[in-house]
Every structure is written in structure tokens, then in C-alpha cells.
Amino acid sequence: MKISLNWLSKYISIKKSPEEISELLTMAGLEVSSLKKGNSFDGVLIGEVKECTKHPNADKLSLCKVDIGADEELPIVCGAPNVRAGMKVPVATVGTVLPEDFKIKKAKIRGEESRGMICSEKELQISDSHEGIMVLPDEWKIGTPFSDLYDTSDTLIELDLTPNRPDALSHIGVARDLSAILNLDLQKPSFKLDESKVDASSEYSVEIEDKVGCPRFAIRIIKNVKIDKSPEWLSKSLRAIGIRSINNIVDASNYVLMELGHPIHTFDMDKLSGNKIIIRSSIKDEKVVTLDGIKHKLPEDTVLVCDEEKPVGIGGIMGLQNSEVSDDTINLLIECAYFDPGKIRKSSKKLGLYTEASKRFERGCDPNDIEFVLDRVCSVILETAGGELSKGIIDIYPSIIDKVKIRLRQKSVNSVIGMEVSETTVKEILNRLEYEIRSEKDDNYELLVPSFRPDVEREIDVIEEVARIVGYDKIPPSEHALIPLSSSPNNNESQNIKLKNMLVGFGFSEIYTNSLMPYKLWKLSGDSDEPVRVTNPISMDMECLRSSLMPRMLEAVSYNFNRQRKSVKLFEDGIVITPDKKSETGVEEIHKVAAIIAGELSSGNWIGENSSADYFFLKGVVEAYLKAIGFSTVTFTESSNNSYHNRYDIIDNGSKLGFMGEISQPVLKEFDLEVGVFYFELEVSLLLKEMKKDISFLEPSKYPSIMRDLSFIIDDSMQSEKLTAIFEGTNTDLLKSFKISSVYKGSPLKENEKSITYHLIFSSNERTLEESEIDKICEGIINVASDSLNANLRV
Numbered sequence: 001m002k003i004s005l006n007w008l009s010k011y012i013s014i015k016k017s018p019e020e021i022s023e024l025l026t027m028a029g030l031e032v033s034s035l036k037k038g039n040s041f042d043g044v045l046i047g048e049v050k051e052c053t054k055h056p057n058a059d060k061l062s063l064c065k066v067d068i069g070a071d072e073e074l075p076i077v078c079g080a081p082n083v084r085a086g087m088k089v090p091v092a093t094v095g096t097v098l099p100e101d102f103k104i105k106k107a108k109i110r111g112e113e114s115r116g117m118i119c120s121e122k123e124l125q126i127s128d129s130h131e132g133i134m135v136l137p138d139e140w141k142i143g144t145p146f147s148d149l150y151d152t153s154d155t156l157i158e159l160d161l162t163p164n165r166p167d168a169l170s171h172i173g174v175a176r177d178l179s180a181i182l183n184l185d186l187q188k189p190s191f192k193l194d195e196s197k198v199d200a201s202s203e204y205s206v207e208i209e210d211k212v213g214c215p216r217f218a219i220r221i222i223k224n225v226k227i228d229k230s231p232e233w234l235s236k237s238l239r240a241i242g243i244r245s246i247n248n249i250v251d252a253s254n255y256v257l258m259e260l261g262h263p264i265h266t267f268d269m270d271k272l273s274g275n276k277i278i279i280r281s282s283i284k285d286e287k288v289v290t291l292d293g294i295k296h297k298l299p300e301d302t303v304l305v306c307d308e309e310k311p312v313g314i315g316g317i318m319g320l321q322n323s324e325v326s327d328d329t330i331n332l333l334i335e336c337a338y339f340d341p342g343k344i345r346k347s348s349k350k351l352g353l354y355t356e357a358s359k360r361f362e363r364g365c366d367p368n369d370i371e372f373v374l375d376r377v378c379s380v381i382l383e384t385a386g387g388e389l390s391k392g393i394i395d396i397y398p399s400i401i402d403k404v405k406i407r408l409r410q411k412s413v414n415s416v417i418g419m420e421v422s423e424t425t426v427k428e429i430l431n432r433l434e435y436e437i438r439s440e441k442d443d444n445y446e447l448l449v450p451s452f453r454p455d456v457e458r459e460i461d462v463i464e465e466v467a468r469i470v471g472y473d474k475i476p477p478s479e480h481a482l483i484p485l486s487s488s489p490n491n492n493e494s495q496n497i498k499l500k501n502m503l504v505g506f507g508f509s510e511i512y513t514n515s516l517m518p519y520k521l522w523k524l525s526g527d528s529d530e531p532v533r534v535t536n537p538i539s540m541d542m543e544c545l546r547s548s549l550m551p552r553m554l555e556a557v558s559y560n561f562n563r564q565r566k567s568v569k570l571f572e573d574g575i576v577i578t579p580d581k582k583s584e585t586g587v588e589e590i591h592k593v594a595a596i597i598a599g600e601l602s603s604g605n606w607i608g609e610n611s612s613a614d615y616f617f618l619k620g621v622v623e624a625y626l627k628a629i630g631f632s633t634v635t636f637t638e639s640s641n642n643s644y645h646n647r648y649d650i651i652d653n654g655s656k657l658g659f660m661g662e663i664s665q666p667v668l669k670e671f672d673l674e675v676g677v678f679y680f681e682l683e684v685s686l687l688l689k690e691m692k693k694d695i696s697f698l699e700p701s702k703y704p705s706i707m708r709d710l711s712f713i714i715d716d717s718m719q720s721e722k723l724t725a726i727f728e729g730t731n732t733d734l735l736k737s738f739k740i741s742s743v744y745k746g747s748p749l750k751e752n753e754k755s756i757t758y759h760l761i762f763s764s765n766e767r768t769l770e771e772s773e774i775d776k777i778c779e780g781i782i783n784v785a786s787d788s789l790n791a792n793l794r795v
Contacts, residue, residue, distance in 0.1 A: 001158070001159045001161055001168065001169050001170075001174075002156055002157070002158050002159075002241040002242055003156070003157040003158075003159060003171060003174050003241070004154050004155075004156060004171070004237065004240040004241050005018060005021070005154060005155040005156075005157065006153070006154045006155075006237075006240065007154075007171050007237055007240065007241075007258075007259075008171055008174065008175055008178075010171075010187070010189075011171065011172060011175040011186060011187050011188065011189075012175045012178055012179050012182075012184050012185070012186055012187065013184060013185075014178065014182070014184070016182075018035055018037065018155040018157070019035065021157070021178070022035050022157060024178065024181050024182070025157070025159070025174070025177070025178070027468075027471055027472060027473055028177055028181055028468045028469060028471075029162075029165070029468045030159050030161065030165070030168050030174065030177060031159065031160045031161070032157055032158070032159060032160075033158050033159065033160040034156075034157075034158040035155065035156075035157055035158075036155065036156040036157075036158070037155045037156075038153050038154050038155065039099055039124065039125050039126075040147070041090075041124065041145070041146045041147040041150065042096065042097075042145075042147070043092060043093050043095060043096030043097070043104075044090050044091065044092050044093075044096060044098075044119065044124070044145070044146040044147070045068045045069070045090075045091050045093060045143055045144065045145060045146060046068070046088060046089075046090065046091070046136060046140050046141060046142055046143060046144045046145075046146060046149065047066040047067060047068040047074070047088070047089055047090070047091035047118070047142060047143075048066065048067045048086070048087065048088055048089070048142050049064050049065070049066055049083060049084065049085050049086065049087045049089060049118070050064075050065045050066065050067050050073055050085060051063075051064065051065040051073075051085055052064050052065075052078075052083055052084050052085045055077065055109075055110060055112060056111075056112075057110040057111055057112070058109075058110045060079055060081075061077055061078070061079050061109065061110065062077070062078050062079075062080075062083050063075065063077060063112055064076045064077070064078050064083060064118065066089070066091055066116070066118065067142055068091050068093065068116075068142065068143055069142045069143020069144075070143070074091070074093075074115045074116050075112070075113050075114060075115055076091070076114050076115065076116050076117065076118055077109040077110070077112055077114040078117075078118045078133065080118065080120065080132045080133040081131075081132055082131070082132030082133060082135070083118065083132070083133055087133075087135055087136075088135070088136040088137065088138055088140050088142075089118045089119070089133055089134065089135065089136060090118070090119045090124060090133075090134055090136065090146050090150075091116050091117070091118055091119070092104045092116060092117045092119055092123075093115075093116050094106050094115055094116060098119070098123060098124065099123075099124070099125040100125075102123075104116060104117050118133045119133065119134060120132065120133050120134055121134045121239070121244065126150075126239050126242075127239055127242040127243060127244050136149075137229075137232075154240050156240065156241065159174070163363055164363075164455035165363075165455070166261065166360055166363035166364050166365065166452070166454070167261065167366075167450075167452040167453055168261075169261045169359070169360055169363070170257075170258060170259060170260050170261025170262075171258060171259050172186075172188065172259060172260055172261065173261055173452070176432070176433065176434065177433075177469075179432050180429050180432035180433050180469045181469055181471075183428065183432070186432070189259065189376060191375070191376065191379035192379075193375055193378060193379055193382070193389060194382075194389065195389050195390065195391040195392070196223075196388045196389060196390055196391060197391065198388075198390050198391060199390065199391045199392055200219070200220060200221045200390035200391060200392045200393065200394050201392060201394055203221060203275065203390060204219060204221060204275050204276065204277065204333065204394060205275065205276045205277075205394065206218075206219060206276070206277045206278075206279075206394050206396045207276060207277070207278050207279070207396070208278075208279045208396050208398065209278060209279060209280040209281070210279055210280050210281045210303055211398055211399070212340060212343070213279070213281060213301075213303035213315065213339060213340050213343045214279045214303055214315055214337055214338070214339055214340070215338055215340065215367060215397070215398070215399060215401060216337060216338040216367055216370060216395070216396065216397040216401075217277070217279055217305075217335070217337040217338075217395075217396050218335070218336050218337065218370050218371070218374055218393050218394060218395035218396070218397075219277060219333055219334060219335050219336075219374075219393070219394050220333075220334045220374050220375075220378055220389065220390065220393055220394075221269065221331070221332065221333055221334070221389070221390040222331070222332045222334065222378060222381055222382065222387040222388065222389050222390070223269075223330070223331045223332075223387060223388045223390070224330060224331070224386070224387050224388050225249065225329065225330065225331070225332055225381065225385040225386060225387035226385050226386050226387075227247050227248065227249060227325070227326075227327050227328075227329055227385065228247065228248050228384075228385065229245070229247065229248065230245050230247065230248045230251040230252075230384060231248075231384055234248070234251050234252070234255060234380075234384060235251060237255060238251055238254055238255060238258075241258060243258070247325075247327070248381070248384040248385045249266055249325050249329065249332065249381060249385055250266070250325060251384075252377055252380040252381045252384060252385070253265070253266055253377060255380055256373065256376050256377040256380060257356060257357075257360075259376070260369070260372075260373055260376060261360060261365070261366075261452075262336065262360070262365050262366060262369060262370070262373045263316070263336075263356065263357035263360055263361065263365070264334060264335065264336050264373060264374070264377050265305075265313060265319050265334075265335045265357075266325050266332050266333070266334050266335075267312060267313070267319070267323045267324075267325070267332065267333040267334075267335065268323055268324065268325050268326065268329045268331070268332070269331040269332055269333040270329070270330065270331055271312075271322060271323045271324075272307040272312060272323060272333065273307045273308050273309040273310065274307055274308025274309065275308075276307070276308050277305060277306070277307065277333075277335075278305075278306045278307070278308070279303065279304070279305055279306070279315065279337075280303075280304055280306060281300070281301050281302065281303065281304065282298040282299070282300060282301065282302040282303075282304050282311075283300070284300055285297060286298045286304075286311070288304075288311050288314065288320050289320060289321045289322070290314065290318045290319070290320055290321065290353070291318055291319050291320065291321055291324055292318075293321060296314075296351055296353075298314070298347075298351070299346075299347060299350040299351070301343070301346075301347075302314060302315075302343075302347040302350075302351075303315030303316060303339055303340075303343055303344070303347065305335065307323075310322065313335070314347070314351070314353070315337065315339050315344070316337070316339035316343075316344040316347075316357060316358060316361035316362075317344065317347060317348055317351070317353050317355055317357060317358045317361075318353055318355055318357070318358075332381070332387070334374060334377060334378065334381075336370045336373050336374045336377070337370070338365055338366075338367035338370065338401075339361045339365075341361060341362050341363065341364045341454075342362075344358055344361040344362045345358075345362035345536075346536050348362060349536060349537075349538075350536070363454075364454035364455075365452075366450075366451050366452035367401045367451055368401065368403075368451045369451075369452065370395065371393060371395065374393055375393075401451065403436070403448040403449055403450070403451050404448070404449040404456065404457060405438075405446065405447070405448060405449075406446075406447045406449060406456070406457075406458065406459055406461075406462055407444060407445070407446055407447075407459065408426075408444065408445040408446075408447055408459055408462050408463070409443065409444050409459070410423055410426065410443035410444070410445075411443060412459060412463060413426055413463050413466055416460065416463045416467075417463065417466065417467045417470070417475060418475055418476070418478060419474075419475050419476055421466060421470060423443065425470070426445075426466055427445075429465070429466055429469045429470070430445075430447065430462075430465075430466070433450070433465060433469070434450040434452075435447050435448065435449060435450060435462070435465075436448040436450075447462065449462075492688060495688050495691050496573070496684060496688065498691070499573070499593060499629070499684065499687060499688075499691070500571070500573055500593070502625060502628055502629070503571045503593070503595060503625065506569075506621055506624070506625065507569050508569045508570060508571040508595055509569065509570055509571070510570075510571055510572065510573070511553070511556050511570050511571070511572050512572065512574070513549070513552035513553060513555070513556060513572060513574075514542070514552060515545060515546050515574065515575065515577075516534065516537070516541075516542035516543070516544065516545060516546070517541070517542065517543075517544055517546055517551060517552060518540055518541045518542070518543060518544065519531065519540075519543055519544050521544075521551045521552075521555075522544040522546065522547065522551065524550070524551045524554070524643060524667050524670060525546075525547055525548035525550055525551055525643060526548075526641040526642050526643030526644065526667075527547045527548065527578075529547070529578065529579050530579065531544040531545065531547060531579075532544065532545040532547070532577045532578070532579055532586075532587050533545075545576075545577040545587075546576050546577065547576050547577060547578045548576055548592075548594075548681065549572050549574060549576065549592055549594040549681060550594065550596070550643070550663070550679055550681070552572075553570060553572055553594060553596045553679070554596070554663070554667070554668075554671050554673070554677065555671065556568075556570055556596075557570065557596060557598050557671070557673065557677060558671040558672060558673055561598070561599070561673060561675070562672075565599070566599050566600045567598075567599040567600045567601065568596070568597070568598045568599050569595070569596075569597050570595065570596050571593065571594065571595040571596070572593070572594055573591075573592075573593045573684070574591075574592065575589050575590065575591055575592070576589075576590050576592050577589055577590075578590065590683060590685075591683070591684040591685055592658075592681055592682065592683060592684060593681075593682050593684050593687070594679065594680065594681040594682070595621070595679070595680055596677060596678070596679045597613040597617065597618060597621070597677070597678045597679075598613055598673070598675050598676065598677040598678070599612065599613060599675055600612055600613075601613055601617060612675070612676070613675075613676060613677075613678055614676065614678070615646060615661075615662055615678060617678070618660055618662075618678040618679075618680060619636070619660065621680075622634075622650065622660055622680050626650075626652070626657070626687075629687055629690060629691050630690045630691055631652050631657075631690055633652055633653060633728070634650060634651070634652050634657075635651045635652075635721050635725075636648040636649070636650060636651070636660070636719075636721055637649045637651055638719070639659060641659075641661070642664065643663065643664055643667050644661035644662060644663055644664055644679075645661070645662040645663070645664045645665070646661050646662045647659055647660070647661030647662075648660055648661060650680070650682065652690075655686065657682050657683060657686050657687070658680060658681045658682035658683055659680065659681060660678075660679065660680035660681075661678070661679065661680075662676060662677070662678050662679075663677045663678070663679055699765070701763045701764060701765045702765075703763065703764055703765070703766075703767060703768045703769070704763075704768060704769075705736070705761050705762060705763035705769075706761075706762045706763070706769050706771070706774050707759065707760065707761050707762075708759075708760045708762070708774065708778055709741065709757055709758070709759055709760070710757070710758050710760065710778060710781065710782070710793065711755050711756070711757040711758075711793070711794040712755065712756055712758075712785055712791040712792065712793060712794065713749065713753055713754070713755050713791065713792045713793075713794045714753070714754060714755075714756065714789060714790075714791045715752060715753065715754075715790075716745070716752045716753060716754045717752075718789065720740060720743075720756055722789055723756060723758070723785060723789065723791065724738075724740075726781060726784050726785055726788070726789075727758065727760075727781065729784075730777065730780070730781060732777055733764075734762045734763065734764055734769065734773075734774070734777065735760060735761075735762055735777065736761050736762065736763050737760075737761045738758050738759065738760045738761070739758065739759055740756060740757070740758060740759075741757050741758065741759040742755075742756075742757045743755070743756050743757075744756075744757070755794050760778075762774050762777070
């Protein structure tokens with residue numbers, strides 16, 4: 001929000017410097033993001049375009065001869081589409097330094113000499129308008145310094161407001177806060193209206209069909225206005241805050257919007273059909289053309305302002321082209337309404353229309369200031385455009401929105417703020433902020449909150465109001481902080497921390513990613529169900545809730561590889577959301593932990609070459625991780641998913657804990673990854689059920705162990721889990737551990753065969769083992785493997 005100090009001074013008499021005012025506003029919660037004093041226009045003169053011809057070497061450039069009161073006319077090449085002979089314009093002469101250190105030099109542009117520049121409002125930093133050059137009043141004298149005729153003494157304050165302060169989106173709102181801070185009187189605009197004898201209600205009526213979307217709607221009528229340029233005081237006020245002057249009617253609406261903060265819309269009454277305004281919801285596939293000339297297909301339930309035949313405005317957002325005020329307008333119908341913030345916010349986002357009106361309505365305008373706003377805009381229009389104001393306001397307000405009642409205790413004010421604030425000070429602050437004190441009893445106040453403050457709902461909110469006006473910097477620091485220095489996590493939280501620490505111990509780094517994603521990214525997870533979609537997303541990049549941690553983790557892998565990281569080992573602990581028709585909410589939240597590996601596992605050295613992440617390393621991590629948690633009978637069952645090249649479900653005692661696999665090449669291409677990427681995802685609730693709460697330690701055997709290697713030839717299609725199950729089922733306590741040490745394919749084996757070698761360790765805590773008893777155990781394993789799997793011992 002841009003605030004002009006000259007404009008602000010109409011409502012409050014401030015004798016502080018701009019810097020002091022900025023500090024006061026920031027400390028009161030209205031953060032000042034920039035402070036800009038008037039520009040210097042040294043070297044900019046008033047000129048008149050005497051000739052304007054097409055540039056011989058450029059279609060979009062013009063050759064101009066400009067009179068600035070010097071001995072000769074200046075040749076200037078201009079690219080503005082609106083330049084023409086006879087215009088009075090601001091001319092930056094050679095040597096002039098414009099804002100942002102842009103120095104004007106003599107130049108040749110496409111072979112033609114140019115000695116100066118005809119300026120737009122943006123180039124002079126008067127406003128953001130750059131559609132064409134700035135056109136000046138005809139009565140301004142040629143050769144006069146621009147700064148002599150254009151007031152540059154103003155200072156512009158730009159506020160970075162939080163969404164809960166719609167009241168501060170106006171000069172009056174900011175002046176109100178300053179009046180409370182500085183204990184000064186607030187002077188609201190005063191005016192007198194002369195009405196005709198014609199009653200407005202005899203000319204028009206209003207019907208509200210959508211009472212939820214539009215709780216209040218009011219109109220006034222002015223006839224026989226004269227559309228013209230705005231007077232200098234009006235156009236100057238708007239220019240000061242970067243708004244381009246259009247005409248006296250549009251400028252009057254914009255002026256009151258920036259003054260009072262409540263949007264107004266003016267219709268050309270002669271373009272309306274019938275004598276009734278109807279406020280309704282849009283129907284399916286309804287289309288309209290807005291004031292900017294763009295055709296929109298309206299989402300259902302959009303608030304529409306209509307005449308008896310057609311829509312003439314999108315309520316709270318923008319008017320339509322079919323009823324706009326033009327140079328031929330004579331009669332005006334002026335609207336001021338209160339629209340439901342939620343509905344305006346949804347429609348604005350779905351349409352992609354963000355206007356000064358929607359910004360205010362979606363935050364919450366004052367439903368009870370409509371009469372004053374309408375009268376104020378009528379007073380400005382009558383002053384600048386003349387006309388006859390019909391008698392009375394047509395105001396439809398079926399269910400009055402009452403002000404919020406709050407009980408405020410003086411004791412609570414002092415306790416929460418942490419210092420003594422006198423009753424007199426509290427009441428003075430509340431009065432200046434326009435809170436109505438209805439009653440006082442035993443240091444307690446019953447308050448009515450002003451309806452322009454929809455964010456104030458509780459006693460603590462009022463106390464915060466008092467604190468920010470008193471000044472947070474004036475609150476003395478406390479010597480004692482009653483804040484717990486630590487808190488004990490519950491058992492599940494504690495165990496979950498252990499789960500994450502285990503992965504850190506395996507060399508993984510934890511990351512946090514966004515749980516919202518675009519549909520295109522969600523599809524890469526490979527889920528068959530449709531995603532859970534956000535009803536009203538901030539942007540289409542956040543339209544779906546994640547059903548897997550994988551897509552966002554792949555983004556993190558890609559980000560790291562693009563920054564020359566050769567090895568990536570990441571994990572994330574988070575919630576995924578999937579559809580669930582049986583649930584009351586229609587969704588299921590599942591707590592998952594996932595890890596992803598890519599690139600080198602170790603750098604090459606004099607001993608050997610680099611080793612890279614592969615499926616077997618991933619499987620080893622999963623097995624070690626689950627074993628550390630407490631799972632002892634984990635198996636891997638092949639499953640299918642288009643997003644994975646090889647994928648296996650991780651099973652324990654018939655229960656699926658999660659899955660693991662290598663991510664497919666088509667998915668990796670979406671992230672420009674050319675290395676193999678391996679991923680596992682586990683359900684945390686199942687891990688917590690089995691997690692060992694107490695870790696026990698066994699004394700290592702003092703007797704020597706015996707090691708054996710057994711190699712089996714099996715069919716190439718057979719999974720190693722079947723052999724592993726035989727070792728796990730061995731009926732002996734002497735086999736302490738076993739693992740696959742190698743897998744071999746090739747000569748002299750057949751084409752459909754492979755050899756798997758297991759490394760076995762036998763030991764006892766009670767005695768030295770004999771070779772004969774180990775031979776007997778191995779012989780039993782070999783026989784079972786041969787009989788059940790047709791696996792032959794390789795010798």
C-alpha cells in the first residue's frame with residue numbers, strides 16, 4: 001500500500017519527519033518497506049511536439065521536432081505509440097540524469113539524430129504507467145522547468161501489510177493509527193450533498209439472490225454528469241501513489257478507494273437494461289468480458305452483479321466492458337457493497353484476476369460504512385463532473401452484521417503487556433482506534449469492535465492493539481522468563497527420533513520437502529488412484545497432496561547433482577495423503593520414512609575403483625535398518641509399478657512394511673538424471689510397533705568360530721530369498737550368521753543358471769566346535785536345498 005504524506009496530512013496534522021513517521025508505523029505493526037522522497041526533475045522542461053513523422057528505418061519509432069523555448073527545435077526519436085504533433089510533453093534534455101542514474105546523451109538511433117527524450121510517467125518515476133509518453137495540460141508554458149509546475153515535494157511511504165489489516169489499505173486507516181500513536185485528532189473528510197427531488201427508489205431497485213456472497217448492496221444515482229479531465233488536485237493525488245489519471249469519474253472512484261479503503265464501482269446507467277440490479281451466483285460455463293477486454297469463463301458460484309438481462313460486473317473483482325463509463329456517459333449508477341471474503345478470494349484465484357478491489361474484499365471490508373463511502377464518492381463526482389444527485393440511497397441489507405462484543409479487563413492488559421498501562425491511556429487508545437466502550441465496571445470494559453477490524457475477535461486481540469500503540473519498544477524487559485527450557489517427547493516421538501538417527505548412522509542426511517506438488521509431478525509417483533487435490537490452490541504448482549515422498553526427493557537429488565555432488569544419500573520423514581472413501585474425511589494420512597541413494601558410494605583410491613549405488617547396496621541398507629529396529633524375518637516379494645525398474649515389497653510375517661526399488665529411466669529423465677537412483681519407503685507406524693525398546697548385549701564367545709562357504713547352482717529366475725529361507729530354518733544355535741558373498745553367471749554354468757555363494761559363521765559360547773559337527777549341519781542344508789529347490793552344490 002502506497003501512502004502519500006501530503007495526502008495523509010489532510011486527515012492528521014503531523015509535525016514529524018518522514019523517517020520518524022516510518023519508524024512509528026513500523027513499530028505499530030504497519031511495516032514500512034520503503035520511503036521515497038520527491039524526485040529531482042532538473043533538466044526536464046515543458047516542450048511542445050511541433051512535428052511528428054514516421055522513422056524511415058523503424059516501423060515503431062517516430063521522428064519528432066520539439067520546441068522547448070530554445071533557439072532551435074530539438075530532433076528527438078520517440079518510440080511511444082501516442083506521440084503526435086501539438087502535444088505538451090515533459091522533455092529530458094541532454095545531460096539530464098533521470099531516476100536510477102539514467103543519463104540523457106546525444107545519440108543516433110537507426111541513423112537519425114536524437115537530442116533528448118520525451119518522457120513517460122514511469123521514466124520520471126511518477127507512476128508505473130509506461131504505455132505512452134506523459135501528456136501535459138495545454139496551458140502549461142513551453143520552456144518552463146517541469147518541477148515548477150509539477151509538485152515534487154511529496155514523500156511516498158510504501159507499507160508491507162499483513163493480511164489481517166484490511167483497514168490499513170487506505171489513507172484514513174493509516175491516519176487513524178497515527179492519531180492513536182501520537183494522540184492527535186483525526187479529521188475525516190467532511191462534505192455536503194445537494195440532492196434533487198427525484199427519489200432514487202422510484203428509478204431503480206436492487207434484489208440480492210446470493211445473500212451469502214453479497215450480504216449488503218447499495219446504489220446511488222447521478223444524472224447529467226460531464227466526463228472530462230480531472231482537476232489538478234485529484235490527478236496529482238493519484239499520481240503521487242502511482243495511479244494514472246483517466247477521467248474525472250474513474251479518478252473519483254479511485255480517490256475514494258485509496259482514501260477510505262472501500263471499493264466502489266460506477267456503471268454507465270444508459271447501458272443497463274431494465275430498472276433493477278440483481279446480485280446472483282454464476283451458472284455453469286457462463287462467460288463474460290471484463291473491463292480489460294479479456295473473455296473469462298466463470299467458475300460456478302462466482303458473485304455476479306446483473307441488470308435485468310445480463311451480467312454487468314464480477315462482484316468484488318472487476319466490472320464488465322458492456323457497462324463501463326466512457327467519454328459519452330451522461331448518467332451514472334454507483335455501487336458500493338459488502339461481499340463475502342471467502343467467495344471473492346476463491347473466484348479471484350480461479351479467474352486469475354487480482355485487483356485493488358479483490359485485494360480489499362477478500363481481506364474483509366467494513367460492511368457498515370457503505371452509506372458514508374457512497375456519499376463521499378458522490379461528493380467528489382459532483383465537485384469534478386457536476387450532475388444531479390437523486391434523493392436517497394437504495395440499500396439492501398437483509399441481515400445486519402453486528403459488531404463483535406468483547407469484555408476487556410484492565411488487570412489482563414497490565415499482566416499480558418508486562419507493564420502498568422493506566423486506565424486513561426487504555427480508554428484513549430481505544431477511542432482513537434474507534435472502539436466503542438459501552439460500559440465500565442470494576443476496571444472491566446465492554447467493547448464493540450469497529451467493523452473495519454474483522455481480525456479482532458478476543459480479549460487478547462484488544463490487548464495486542466493497546467500494546468502496539470503504547471509501543472513494544474517501551475515495554476521493559478523481564479528479568480525472569482517463565483518458559484520451559486525443554487520438553488519430554490512422548491514415547492512414539494522418542495522412538496521416531498531413534499528411527500531417524502539410525503538412518504543418520506547409515507550415512508543419510510535428512511531433508512524436508514513440500515507436501516504439495518503439481519499434478520505432473522504427482523503422476524511420477526506411479527500411484528494408480530487419483531491424487532487428493534487442493535480445492536483452491538495458491539498456484540497450480542501446489543494443486544495435489546503428495547501420496548509418496550519420492551517425487552520431491554528426486555527433485556532434491558537432481559538439485560544436488562546439478563551442483564557437482566557425486567554422491568547423494570538422503571532421507572525424509574513425513575506424512576503422505578491418499579484417497580479413502582471409507583474415511584469420514586475421504587482421505588487417509590500415513591506416516592512414512594523414505595531414503596534415496598544415487599551416485600558414488602566411495603571414491604576411487606590406490607586400492608580400487610569407485611563403487612556406485614546399486615540394488616544390492618540398497619537391499620543391504622534396508623535389511624540392516626530393519627534388523628536394527630527388531631525385524632528378523634524380512635522377505636522381499638517382486639511387485640510392479642511403472643515408476644520403478646525393479647520393485648520389491650518388503651514383507652515381515654505377512655505384513656507389508658513398504659517397498660524398495662530402482663527408479664525407472666523415464667522418471668529419471670524428467671529430472672535430467674543419468675545415474676541409477678534407488679529408493680525405499682516404509683510405514684512408520686508398523687516400524688514403531690516392532691521397534692526394540694530395550695537393547696541387550698551378548699558377551700562375545702571366547703571360543704574360536706568356524707567359517708564355511710557354500711555355493712549353490714540354481715535357476716537364473718529363482719530369487720535368493722528361497723535359499724535364504726533354508727538357512728533361516730536351520731535347527732541349530734551354532735549358525736550365528738550368514739550372508740551372500742557373491743553371485744556368478746558364465747562359463748562353465750549353463751545360460752539359464754547362476755551360482756550364489758553364502759558365507760557362514762558357526763560358533764558356541766560354551767565350547768570349541770568340531771569340524772565333524774559343522775560338516776553334518778552343512779550336509780543337512782545341502783540336502784534340503786537339493787530336495788526342495790533342485791539346487792546343486794557347486795564344487
